Amino acid sequence: MSKLTPTPGQTVGPFYGYALPYAKDRELLAPGSAGSIRLQGTVFDGAGHPVPDAILEIWQADAEGQVPQRTGSLVRDGYTFTGFGRSAVGNTGVFTFTTVNPGPTAPGAAPFISVVLFARGLMNRLFTRVYLPENEEALAADPLLSSLEPERRRTLIARRDPDGGLSWDIRLQGDGETVFLDFEGTGAEGSGIEDAGVQDASQ
Amino acid sequence: MPEEINLEIFNADPITEDVSDAAPEATPQAAKAVPALDTAAESQQILSDEMKALGDAYAQARRNGAAAETQPRLDYPPYRSSILRHPTKSLQHADPETIELYSPAFGHMDVHALESDLTIQHNGEPMGERIIVSGRVLDGDGRPVAGQLVEIWQANSSGRYIHKRDQHPAPLDPNFTGVGRCITGADGSYSFTTIKPGAYPWKNHLNAWRPAHIHFSLFGQEFTQRIVTQMYFPGDPLFALDPIYQSIVDQDARDRLVASYNHDQTKPEWALAYNWDIVLTGSKRTWTENEALGAEGDDHE
Numbered sequence: 001m002s003k004l005t006p007t008p009g010q011t012v013g014p015f016y017g018y019a020l021p022y023a024k025d026r027e028l029l030a031p032g033s034a035g036s037i038r039l040q041g042t043v044f045d046g047a048g049h050p051v052p053d054a055i056l057e058i059w060q061a062d063a064e065g066q067v068p069q070r071t072g073s074l075v076r077d078g079y080t081f082t083g084f085g086r087s088a089v090g091n092t093g094v095f096t097f098t099t100v101n102p103g104p105t106a107p108g109a110a111p112f113i114s115v116v117l118f119a120r121g122l123m124n125r126l127f128t129r130v131y132l133p134e135n136e137e138a139l140a141a142d143p144l145l146s147s148l149e150p151e152r153r154r155t156l157i158a159r160r161d162p163d164g165g166l167s168w169d170i171r172l173q174g175d176g177e178t179v180f181l182d183f184e185g186t187g188a189e190g191s192g193i194e195d196a197g198v199q200d201a202s203q
Numbered sequence: 204m205p206e207e208i209n210l211e212i213f214n215a216d217p218i219t220e221d222v223s224d225a226a227p228e229a230t231p232q233a234a235k236a237v238p239a240l241d242t243a244a245e246s247q248q249i250l251s252d253e254m255k256a257l258g259d260a261y262a263q264a265r266r267n268g269a270a271a272e273t274q275p276r277l278d279y280p281p282y283r284s285s286i287l288r289h290p291t292k293s294l295q296h297a298d299p300e301t302i303e304l305y306s307p308a309f310g311h312m313d314v315h316a317l318e319s320d321l322t323i324q325h326n327g328e329p330m331g332e333r334i335i336v337s338g339r340v341l342d343g344d345g346r347p348v349a350g351q352l353v354e355i356w357q358a359n360s361s362g363r364y365i366h367k368r369d370q371h372p373a374p375l376d377p378n379f380t381g382v383g384r385c386i387t388g389a390d391g392s393y394s395f396t397t398i399k400p401g402a403y404p405w406k407n408h409l410n411a412w413r414p415a416h417i418h419f420s421l422f423g424q425e426f427t428q429r430i431v432t433q434m435y436f437p438g439d440p441l442f443a444l445d446p447i448y449q450s451i452v453d454q455d456a457r458d459r460l461v462a463s464y465n466h467d468q469t470k471p472e473w474a475l476a477y478n479w480d481i482v483l484t485g486s487k488r489t490w491t492e493n494e495a496l497g498a499e500g501d502d503h504e
Contacts, residue, residue, distance in 0.1 A: 003343065003344055003345055003485075004341060004342075004343050004344070004482045005273050005343075005456075005459070005482065006273060006274075006343055006430075006482050006483060006484045007430070007432060007459050007460065007481045007482050007483070008274050008275055008451045008456050008457070008459060008460060009274060009275060009430050009431060009432045010275060010418075010431070010432045010433040010447060010450075010460065011275075011282075011285075011431075011433075011447060012418070012420075012431050013418060013433075014366070014368055015356065015358075015364040015368065015369060015418075016356065016418070017366055017368075018356070018364075018365050018366050018380070018381075018382060019354065019355075019356030019381075019382045019418070020354065020356075020420065046286075046287035046291075047287050049287075051288065057429070059302060059303075059306075059307055059426045060302060061301070061302050067301060067302055067305045068307075068308070069305065069308045070308055071308045071309055071310035071311075071312045071313055072310075072312050072313060073307055073308075073309065073313060074309065074313035074314065074352075074384075075312055075313055082307060082308070083302075084307035102302075105300065105301035105302060106301065109300070109301075112300075112302075114302050114303050114426055116426070116429050118431050119288060120284055120288075121282070121284030121285050121286075121287070121288035122277070122285065122288050122289065123275040123276065123277050123279060123282065123285055123289070123447075123450050124274055124275050124277060125429060125430060125431055126290070126294075127427065127429075129297075143297075143298065144295070144297045147295070148295065152292075152295075172287070172288050172289065172290060173287060173288065173289060173290060173291055174291070177290055177291065177292055178290075179292075179295050180290050180294050180295065181295055181296075181297045182295065182296050182297070183296075183298075183299045183303065183427040183484075183487065184484060
C-alpha cells in the first residue's frame, strides 16, 4: 500500500510536439529489418473523428519474451532493442511503430504490448494493452481479457495484416470504446479517489 | 538538441486547426495582429460558475464522507476539449503483468548533462527571469526513483511556445527553445536551469489564460508509474480561473502541483529557485536491493 499520495497528472496539452518526439522515436527496429513489423492505428474521439494531437508510447518484451533493460531508447544505435517507443499521431490521428512481435513472458502467457496514451483534452494518461491475435488458447486464459465482455475484450486485440503487421485503433469514447486500465489495487488511483488514512507526501 | 530546432518554425504558415475544440476559426490575418474579441465565445464568468458548481458538489460530497480525490477528473466539462476525449466507462482493473512491472531503462547514453540547462541552448542568453527548478522523484513508498528520465517543456518568458500551433502574438525568443531533459540521481534528484514561463492565452473560452507552468514527463521504475503533469508557481492569481488546474477538484491535490520558492537554493546575482518533489504511484514489484539503489538503468557513462 502506498504511503505517499501520488502527484496528480495533467494533460499533455497541445504543444508537446517540439519536446517529446525525437529521432527514430517510433522505430524500435529499423523499418524493413528482419523480424520487424508495423503496429499502426488511429486515435478517435467520442464523435468518431481522428484525434490529431495525441502521443502514444509502447513498452514491450522482445521476440523471446525477455524484458529489455538496456538504455538507448532516445539515441538509437540501430541494433539495440530497448522495448520502448514513442509516436505522436499525424494530422489524421494515425500512429505508427516499427517493432517485433513480443514473445510470451511466461509459458502460455498471451503476449501483449503495453501502451500509454496522452492527448490534448485528455486530463491524465491512459494505460491499455494491445494483444497479438494468434494464440486463442492463451488469449482465453488471460486474466484481463477473460474478465471482459466480448465487445470490450475485442478492443484490446490487434488485427493481423496480410503483410504481417498489426492494426489496432484507439477509441477514447463511445461505440467500441477502448478498455483503459487501472493498476492500483483498490481502483483508488485510477478513479482519483484517495484511500482513507494515507499520508500526504507534502505534509 | 538546440541545433535540431528548425528555426523556420518561427515563420511557419499559421496552422488554422484550432488548439481548442471551442476555438474560433483562426485566420492568417488574425495571427499577425491582436485577434478581435470573439463575442460568440463563452465568458470567464460562465466557466467560473461551472467550476464553482463542480467544486461545491465535491465539497458537499466530502462533508458526506466521500474520500478525497487525488487526480484530475477525466470528465471535466469546463475544459471543453475533454468532452469528447474522456472514456465514459470505468477504468478496468488489471493486475500489472511482467512487462508492466518494469520500466524502460534510460541513462546518460540517452541524455547529455547539458540538456538540463535550458538557458545555454543558443548563442545568447534568453530573456526573462532565470530560475532553478529542482526536487526529487519518489515512488509511493517514498523510495527515490533513481536513474530515470525527466523531460520538461514550457513557454518562454512572454508566454509563447515555439510550437508552430502557438500563434499567440507574443515574441518568440531566439535564445530560448523551452525543452530540457535529465536523468535523476541516486537519490531521485533532478535539477533544471531555465526561465520563468509567462502565462499564455488559450481558446477554451473568451479571455482564457493558463497560469504559468512547466510540463513534466516522468518515468518510474515500473511502467504503471508513468505520468505527464504540469508544475505551477506559488500564488498564481489565475489558478481560480483555469479549468485545467481546477480539473483537480481537491485543494490538497492541487497543491501538490505547486512548487515552493526556496531561497536556500537561489544563486546570488544569478537565479531564483523553486523546489518541487514528485510522487509516483506505489511499486507493485518485489525489489532487489540493487534496484532500490538505482544501479539498474544507468549506464554510468
